[in-house]
Amino acid sequence: MRLFFAIVGVYGNVAFRVTRSADSAAFLGSSHNASVPLHLFFYSLCSTLASGIMEANGTETLPVQPAVDTLILNGDATEREEADPAKKKKKKKKKSKSAASAGHSEQGEDGEVEVRKQTELQNLDEKDREEDGEEDGEEADNVSGKKKKKKTKKKKGPKTQTDPPSIPICDLYPSGVFPMGQECEYPPSQDGRSAAWRMSNEEKQVMNKASEEMWNDFREAAEAHRQVRQYVKSWIKPGMTMIDICERLEDCSRKLIKENGLNAGLAFPTGCSLNNCAAHYTPNAGDPTVLQYDDVCKIDFGTHISGRIIDCAFTVTFNPKYDRLLEAVRDATNTGIKRAGIDVRLCDVGESIQEVMESYEVELDGKTYQVKPIRNLNGHSIGQYRIHAGKTVPIVKGGEATRMEEGEVYAIETFGSTGKGVVHDDMDCSHYMKNFDVGHVPIRLPRAKHLLNVVNENFGTLAFCRRWLDRLGESKYLMALKNLCDLGIIDPYPPLCDAKGSYTAQFEHTILLRPTCKEVVSRGDDY
Secondary structure, eight states, X not given: OHHHHHHHHXXXXXXXXXXXXXXXXXXXXXXXXXXXXXXXXXXXXXXXXHHHXXXXXXXXXXXXXXXXXXXXXXXXXXXXXXXOHHHHHHHHHHHHHHHHHHHHHHHHHHHHHXXXXXXXXXXXXXXXXXXXXOOEEEEEEOTTSOEEEEEOOOOOOOOOOOSSOOSOHHHHOTTSOOOOOEEEOOOOOTXXXXXXXXXXXXXXXXXXXXXXXXXXXHHHHHHHHHHHHHHHHHHOOTTOBHHHHHHHHHHHHHHHHTOBTTTEEEEEEEEEEETTEEEOOOOOTTOOOBOOTTOEEEEEEEEEETTEEEEEEEEEESSGGGHHHHHHHHHHHHHHHHHOOTTOBHHHHHHHHHHHHTTOEEEETTEEEEOEEOTTOOEEEOBTTBSOOSOEEOSSSSXXXXXXXXXXXXXXXXXXXXXXXXXXXXXXXXXXXXOTTOOOOOOOOHHHHHHHHHHHHXXXXXXXXXXXXXXXXXXXXXXXXXXXXXXXXXXXXXXXXXXXXXXXXXXXXXXEEOSSOEEETTOOSOO
C-alpha cells in the first residue's frame, strides 16, 4: 500500500510540473476559462482510489484537503488571495490592528473634544469678565481633524494722549462731547434769594441745551489748554530762552487744537512777561532773553474753536520765596470767580478781589511788601473772535456798576504786585490786533494792503505777533505794519510794566454764565 502511494505521488508531481508549464496561460488566465487542468484531475482520481482501498481494508480515512474550486483558481488575484487561508489570517490580523488603532484614535479624539469644550467654556468666562475681550470666532476643521478658533481683533478702546502731547483733542473725544469745567451755583441775589432754582427750572434747562453746541466749543478749547499747560510745566526751567519756551508751547497748542485757519487755533500770542512786566510781552525774533531762577514768569495763552476763546493764565516761579505772592493772586482770582454771576455788578466783583489780595503780605530779601492789585489791569468779557468784548471786570473797588448777564462769557483775571500797583507801556511792542469796529479805510501803500490781506486771512480780529508774521514767510513788513497802526486799522498792544525791581503775578480763568449755573470751563487740577 505504501508503495502504491509513493508511485502515485511521484507520478502526480511529474504530471503537475508538465501540466503547469503547458497550461500556465490557462491557469493564470481569465476566470471565464472553465477547463480543468490535468494535474488537478489526476490528483482527485488518486485521492478517490486511495480512500476506496483504505475503506476496503478497514483503515480510517485520513483527512484530505478538499480540492479548490477550479473557477476560483482560474479567477483574478483577489479571489485567489481570499481562497488562501493563510492570507485570510493575515488579513484578519491587519483588520484587527486597524480596528484597534481606529478605536484608540476615536478615544483620543473624544478626549480632545472634552478638553476643547472645557477650554472654550473658560475662554467664554474670561471674555465676559473683560471689557474689550476677544469674541469667539467660528470653528473650522483642519487637515488633522483638530478644530481651530478664528480669533477676532480686539475692539479698539478710547485713545489716550501721547507724551509729549500730539493727538488732537477732537480725536481723543470722537463722540464730540468734551469734559465740562467746574460747575458752580450762582451767588445769592441782593435780597438774599438763592439761585439754586436755576438748576431745576425747566425753562432754563431748555435754554441751556439750546446753546450746548457753543458751550461744547469752549470745552474743547479748554481741554486743549489744560493739556498744553500741564505739558509746559513739565519742562519749563531756568536757562531756556523765552523764544524757545513760546515756540514749544505754541507748537503743542496747534497740534492739540488741530489748527485750521480761522476755525480753530491760537487765540492770541503767548505772553511770558517777566518780573515787573505784567502783561503783553512775547519775544520778537532775535530776542536773547533767558529765563532765570529768580524770575517770576506769567504764562498767558489762549485757544479757540470757531472763535470761542479760552483765556487762561498762570504764574511760574522756581524760588519758593515768591510762594506767598502767588497764593495771594490765586486766592483773589478764585474770589472773583465765586462772586461773579448773573445780575452781579462788576464793581462788586472788583471790591471782593481787592479785599482778598490786600490781606496778603510777602517777604522778599528781608523786606515785607503788601500785595497790591494792579488797578489799571482787569478782567473782561469775551465775544466770538473778540478777546475784549466791551465789559471790564475791575480788580479794585469803584469800577463800573454794569451787571453781568445770562449767556455772557468772562475772563476773570487778577494781577498782584509788590510795586506801585500801576502799569505803563514799556519795551518794544510785539502784540497787535485788528480793530474789531473799523470800517473801510483807504490804504495807499501796496505793502500795507498786502499785509492787511495776510492778517485778515490768518488772524481776522484775533491778536497776533511779529513772530507769527515771520512764520508765515513775511519779511520787511515793519513799515507796512506801522502804516496800518497809524490808520487805526490795527491796534498795537505794547508790554505793560510796573516799577522796575518789583514783581508781579497773574492767575486767570474763563467762566460761562449759563442759564442754569456758572461753569469755570478752564478749571483744572493745577489751579
